[in-house]
Amino acid sequence: MSVRDEIHAQITGALKNAKFPINTPEKLLAAFPDGANTTCKAGDIEVTAGEAGKLLKASDFPFKSAKQVADVIVQRAGL
Template identity: 80%
Template structure:
């Protein structure tokens, strides 16, 4: 599994118990197991939920699934 796929899988895993839809950045951070400090790491790439939130835009919300969140973050983070 490459870095992009690994980070994607970790984001989905972190949100496996989240209640969707998620309508705001605050709801998204609250859904992460350790809030903004939740980390995804693959190889030499480390991404916290707080860092990931910086690439999201108001128009991205609401999110309807963990996969959708992971797709947007991985694409925008340039992984």
């Protein structure tokens, strides 16, 4: 599994119990198990939900699924 796929899978896994749609960055961070401190790791890459949240724009909301969140984060992170 590539680093991109691993991070994507970890993000979707972390958000598996979230209630969608998620309309704000604050609600998205709150949906992660450890909030902004939730960490995804793959290979040499480590990113927290708080760091990943900085890649998001107001126009990205609302998110309708964990997959959509993960898609946007891995794309913007350049993974």
